[in-house]
Amino acid sequence: MDEKIRLGISACLLGRPVRFDGGHKLDRFLTETLGSYVEYVPVCPEVECGMPVPRESMHLQGDPSSPRLVTVRSGVDKTEQMVGWARQRVVELEKEKLMGFIFKSDSPSSGMERVKVYGEKNMAVRKGVGMFARIFMEHFPLLPVEEEGRLHDPAIRENFIERIFTLAHWRELLAGDGGRGALVEFHTRHKLLILSHSATHYREMGGLIARAKHVLWPQLVEGYQVKLMEALKLKATAKKNANVLMHMAGYFKDQLTSGEKAELLGIIDLYRKELIPLIVPVILINHYVRKFSQPYLQNQYYLHPHPIELQLRNHV
Numbered sequence: 001m002d003e004k005i006r007l008g009i010s011a012c013l014l015g016r017p018v019r020f021d022g023g024h025k026l027d028r029f030l031t032e033t034l035g036s037y038v039e040y041v042p043v044c045p046e047v048e049c050g051m052p053v054p055r056e057s058m059h060l061q062g063d064p065s066s067p068r069l070v071t072v073r074s075g076v077d078k079t080e081q082m083v084g085w086a087r088q089r090v091v092e093l094e095k096e097k098l099m100g101f102i103f104k105s106d107s108p109s110s111g112m113e114r115v116k117v118y119g120e121k122n123m124a125v126r127k128g129v130g131m132f133a134r135i136f137m138e139h140f141p142l143l144p145v146e147e148e149g150r151l152h153d154p155a156i157r158e159n160f161i162e163r164i165f166t167l168a169h170w171r172e173l174l175a176g177d178g179g180r181g182a183l184v185e186f187h188t189r190h191k192l193l194i195l196s197h198s199a200t201h202y203r204e205m206g207g208l209i210a211r212a213k214h215v216l217w218p219q220l221v222e223g224y225q226v227k228l229m230e231a232l233k234l235k236a237t238a239k240k241n242a243n244v245l246m247h248m249a250g251y252f253k254d255q256l257t258s259g260e261k262a263e264l265l266g267i268i269d270l271y272r273k274e275l276i277p278l279i280v281p282v283i284l285i286n287h288y289v290r291k292f293s294q295p296y297l298q299n300q301y302y303l304h305p306h307p308i309e310l311q312l313r314n315h316v
């Protein structure tokens, strides 16, 4: 990457004392591990829209599809204050060139999903979206977003980080002047990565590339980007990954001994049965790619979609 990836983040996750009680929610994976590879743009909707620290706590109230933001004890409606600020803030955030956003879960302002919404008799349903998070996601529908709580799930974590690194490659392509040739190269190098999420999307994206000469550039990249981000959002299951690994194993059919082939296929099968993590067959295939200088696979982002130090494939 030429530049560090820029991610928006709920400010309390960085350890900033901005919560209603003056506390924070420091997340060490985000600050210390992922923080080595990204530059964060902190946002605290409640403080930035003009509320003090400490402050009365708030919750969502009313219709879960369009709730109000109301202080819990005194019942003051803060919806207009939050919405007015949020609509301006998302426009300002366009300049930050964000690759994604990590929200604080359960917050009536920042929660991405399943936020409590209180109805009559003070009964809550977990069907809400934090007020700023909703406006952010409507404004940037294609940006990868996650919550710090969900990022404790290894598969969700790997998926989110893979999406932001792929988006960074995509933005590099858009910033360059390689035109349609660079797009074809991008598509080629991401083939196995996209296939590990969705063969259907890969085919549709291939169709866009095939018609590239007849489509205006802005429409072409817009259409391709929508498909790319849709595809990567779909879960890469053990079955889909195993199919990709088998495809790669086929590149070595003339070079491996029968014992080596049996070992490789056995390891892929153990992964398919979820008895070993994805990193094991990936390391073995990377070994053969280097040993036999396999040029096509060498360029596949599937084999190194994010820094190995993050250990994301050790747990999926």
Ligand code: SF4
Pocket: 010, 011, 012, 013, 018, 019, 020, 043, 044, 045, 046, 047, 104, 107, 109, 110
């Ligand atoms: S959850 Fe959001 S609004 Fe609440 S303290 Fe954290 S950043 Fe601020």
